[in-house]
Amino acid sequence: MFSKDTKYNFKLKTAFIMLVTVCVQATAQTTAWKPASFEIVKSKYKTFKTAQYAHVFSGSKHNIARLAPELQGLTGIELPLDKYKNENNAPLQLKFKEQVQVLIGVFQENNSDYLQADKFQNVKLILENGLTITGLPPVNVYAISFSKGTQTLNFGKGLFAVLGVVKASEKLEPRNANFPDGKLWNPTFIVEGFSDEKPLFEVIGGENKPVIDEGMSGTEGIQGGFEGGRVVKVGDMYHMFPTERAGEKGVDYYYDRVKTKIGHWTSKDAIHWKRESTIYQASGTYAVTEDDNPMNDRRAAIWSYMPIFNEKANKWYGYYLAYTVSKEIEPNHSFGRIWRCESTVDGIDGIGGPYKNIGIIMEPGLDSLPWEGRQGVASFFPYQVGDKYFGFYSGAYPFNSWADYPKKSGKGWFVALAESKSLEGPWLRMNKGLEPIKTMHPLFVENPIVSQLPNGMYIAIFDGGPDGWGHHLPNMIAYSLSADGINWAEAHYLPIETKVDKWWDIMRTPLCLIPEGNDVYTIVYNAIDLKRRFHPTGMVKVKLNKDVMESKLKELKK
Template sequence: MIQKSKHIYYLILVFLSFQLSAQNSAWQPASFEVVKSNYKTFKTTQYAHVFSGSKHNIVGFATELQGLTGVELPLDAYKKGTNAPLQLKFKEPVQVLIGIFQEKNNSDYRQLNNAKLVLENGVTITGLPPVNVYAISYPKGTQIINPEGKGLFAVLGVIKNNQPIVSRNAQLLDGKLWNMPYIIEGFSDEKPLFEIIGGENKAVIDEGMPGTEDIQGGFEGGRVVKVGETYHMFPTERAGEKGVPYYYDRVKTKIGHWTSKDAIHWKRESTIYQASGVYAVTEDDNPMNDRRSAIWSYMPVFNEKANKWYGYYLAYTVHKEIEPNHSFGRIWRCESTVDGINGIGGPYKDMGIIMEPGLDSQPWEGRQGVASFFPYKVGEKYFGFYSGAYPFASWADYPKKSGKGWFVALAESNSLEGPWKRLNKGLEPIKTIHPQFVENPIVSQLPNGLYIAIFDGGPEGWGHHLPNMIGYSLSKDGINWGEARYLPIETKVDKWWDIMRTPLCLIPEGNDVYTIVYNAIDLKRRFHPTGMVKVKLNKDVMESKLKELK
C-alpha cells in the first residue's frame, strides 16, 4: 500500500512537472506564407504591433506565445466586416492561434463557439478587451483563415499540429485598463524618429557607489547638460535619513551636482540646495507651514544675455497624511554667483518665486501644482512648461478632495527673469500630448528647428496602467504640441528596472546620436538608480514630421 502510494505520488509529480514545463516553454512554430495580400507579419513579443491602421500593442502575453509569428490584420476593415479573406499557405498540418476579445454583445469583435480554448486571458493588448487564445487546426496547403462570424480577431501565431498543449488561465490583465493605446517607436505603422542603439545594461549611479553614502532612496528628476566635454547633472536626491523608513526619502531631499566625462562614471561635486524635511501643520496652503520642506526638479538654463546660469526648482509644502504628500508647489529662480558658462557649479543665490498657487491658478493644477517648470525660447519670447497634479474637480474640493492626473500647460514671459504669465486658453491643460500623464518635460530643438519635449511617460505600477516608457512630443512653433511617442529602450539594453521614470536630457553627441540619462525604479529595492542610453535620430523621419505638423 505504501509502495503504491509512492508510485501514485511520483506520477502526480511527473504530470505536474510536465504541465509546468509546457506552460513555461514557447510552443514550436510552424512556417507559413501570406497569400494574395500585403498583410505584414509580426513577432509575438512585448510591444508587438498587432493591427495595421491602429496604435494597439501587446503589453503582456503568455510565455507559450513568445517569438511566434502573427499577422497584422487591418483593424477597421475587420471591425466593419469589409476585409478581404486572409489566406495562409502551410507546408504541413498546423494549429493557428486565434485571439478572441472577451466583450460579448459587441459586434466589433469576433466570437468563437466551436474551437479549442488553450489560453484564457492569454494576451493583453492596449485599449482592447481581455484576449482568450484558441487553437484551430488546418491541413497542409492554402487555407482561408476566417473563423465563424464577423468582427475583429488576432492571429497570434502558427504552431505545429502535433505540438503538445496544456490549456490554462494565464491571468493576464484586461487591455482596457490601458484606457487608450499609444504609439511606441519602432512598433507602429510609422517609421521611428529615434533608433535605440544601446547604452549601459545596468545603472550608472547605484547604491553603494561613491557619492551615494548619504542618499537613502536614490534619485528622481532634474536635468543633465553638457558644457564642453563635461556632463553636469543636477538630480533630486531622495536623501531621507538613516534609520528613518523610506517614506521620508521623498521629503528630506537635496539637489546635488554631479559631473562625468562619459555619462557613465559620475562624481558628486556638491549640494546645491537642501530641503528642511519639516511636515505641514495645516491642511491648506498656509504660511504657517514650511514651504521648502521638500525640494525637487532643478533645471539649469544658461542665460546668454546675463552670461550666467539660472536655476529653476520646485519647493513643496509636505503633509504627512493627505495624498499627495507634496502639496502647493512653488517655482524658485536662482542665479550662479560665478559668471560665464563655466559657472554652472555655482554657488547659487535665490532670486525669488516666479510661479505659485494664486488667483490665476486653475483647479486642474490641483493640490500638487505648481509641480514643475522648464523655460525655453521661441523667437523673441520665452515659454515655460508648468505642471499640476491631483486635480480638483472645482475649487469647492480644495484643499483635500483631489483626483488623479498629471498635466502640463504653458506660461509665457519676455525674459527668463519673468514675470511669467499662465496661458489659460480655454482654462485647460495641454492634452494633445497625452490626456492623463505628462511629467517633467525638458525642451530642446532638433537640427531642422522642430521643438522636442522629452518627458516621464507614466508608470505601469502603483495602480496605474501607463506607458512606463520615456516619452517625447514634437512642436513646430513651441506652442502646439503633437501626440506622444514612447521609447522602448529595453529592446536594446537589459531591463534592470520595473518602473521607468524621468529622462534628464536629450544631448546631441554628433553623427545624429543623442544621450539620454534617466531615473528608474527596481521595486525590490529602496534605492532608485540612474541609467543611460543612446539613441540615433532618423533625419528623413525628422523632415517628414516637420511637414506633417501644422
C-alpha cells in the first residue's frame, strides 16, 4: 500500500496543511470575474467552463489542474492544439455585444510551439502563474481589450488558451496566483466528461459526506479510519472488508498503518453501515532487522482483503496482504506476502466467516523482479478468464537493481499479472523478465479490482494516485478496460466531485463497482481529509453508457 509513515513526513503534512490554510486566507478576498457574452464566428470550436478538469484544447488530453478563483466559471474556447502549435489554424473570430476584455493564457516557455507575450499589443498582465494545465508550462493570464462587434484574434504562430471573456467595466486586479508548472503533471490523463471522448460512466450522485466517519458506531478503537479492501453484494446485503487503521490511543498517527485490522461491515443501502466482526488483527510488531528475515514478524501489518466466492468449492476465499514493518526505512511497510484463507461456513451466506488461513500464495522470492521493490508483493486480486485465472499483483518503491536492496528504493506503484489453473494456485508470475503493465498508467496503479461489464469486457477499478505529499497524480478513482483480461487500456478517471460535495483532499481507494440494475453502479471509496487523522469512507453512483461500452470494445479488439 502507498506509505508515508515517518515522523518527518508527518511534519511535512502539517506544514502542507498550514501552507494551504495560508493560501486560502490569502485568496479569500478574490471573487470570480463577471463574464461577458460572445459568439464564435465561422468555426465549430467548442466552448468549456473554466474550472478544474476543464479540457482546454481539442485533440489533446490537457486539463486544468489548478486555477485562480477569479477565473472560475468563465467560458473558454477549445482551440485545436496541433493547428495552433503549427499555425495551420484559421483566424479566430468572435462577436461581442459590448466592449470586453478577452483573457488569454500564455505559456511561460520561450519555444516556437507557444505564443510569446511580446506578440500582443495593448495588453495587461493580470495573473502571473494564474492556472496550471497538465503537461504544459506555467501560465500567465493577460487581458486584451476589444470593442463591440466582430473581432479577429490572430496573434501569429504558437499555442495559447482562451480562458474567458469579461466586461470592460470589470476591474481586474493584477496579482501572482503562484500556481505550479503543469509539466509536473506528466503524463497527462483522461478525465471522464472532460475530453474529446464520450464518457463511459456518468457520475449521477451519491452521498455529500462520508458514510462511515469518526465517532459513528463501529469506529471505536479505529484511530486512523480506513484504506482499501473490497465491498461485495450478496442478495440485498452489502458486505465490506476494509483495512481498519486501528493504531493506538496516545501513539502518533504513523502507527495507525502498522497496527491494522480487517473488519467485516454490512449495509442494506451502502450508506448506513454496521460493524459485524474482526476477520484478522495485525500484531503491530516492528522488525528487528532491515532485510526480509524470518526473525521479523511478517504479519505485523495486514491490508487489502479481497473476498472471492469459489463456486466450485462452494465457499468464500479471502486474499490479503501481510507486511513486515520498519521504523527506520521508508516505506515502513516492506516485503509483502499474499495469504489465502477460506470461510469455515460453506455457501454464499458464509461470507462472514470465520475464516481459516490456508497459506501464502505469493511472496518475495527468486522469481521476483526489482520493480516489485521494497513493498512487493503489495496487493493481489484474482479473476477468471475462460478456464484460466489471472491475478493482478503489485509492487511499490522499486529497486533499479538488486544491488539497491533493501534500503535504496525509488518511486512508483506498479501492477503485473500472475496466472493459475485454479483459485487455490499455484500462482506464477507472468512475463518474467519484462516490465510491469504500464499501459494503464506508467507511474501509478494501486489495488485494482476486476469485474465484467454487460458485454463481457473486463474492467479494473483502482486508486489513481494522490495529488499530495509531493506527488502530482490525478487524485481520482480510475478504471481501465480489457477485451481479453490480459491487455489493459489507458486509464480514465472519474471526477466524482462534479456531482457530490468534495469532503476530501486526497482521493484513495475504490472498494467496488457493483451493478444495481438500469446501468447504475455503486462505488464505495476511501479518501483523506488532510485536516484530520481519521480517513473516512464515501459512496457514489455512476451510470454506464452502453453505446460507449460497445464502441470501446470494438476499439480494443482492433
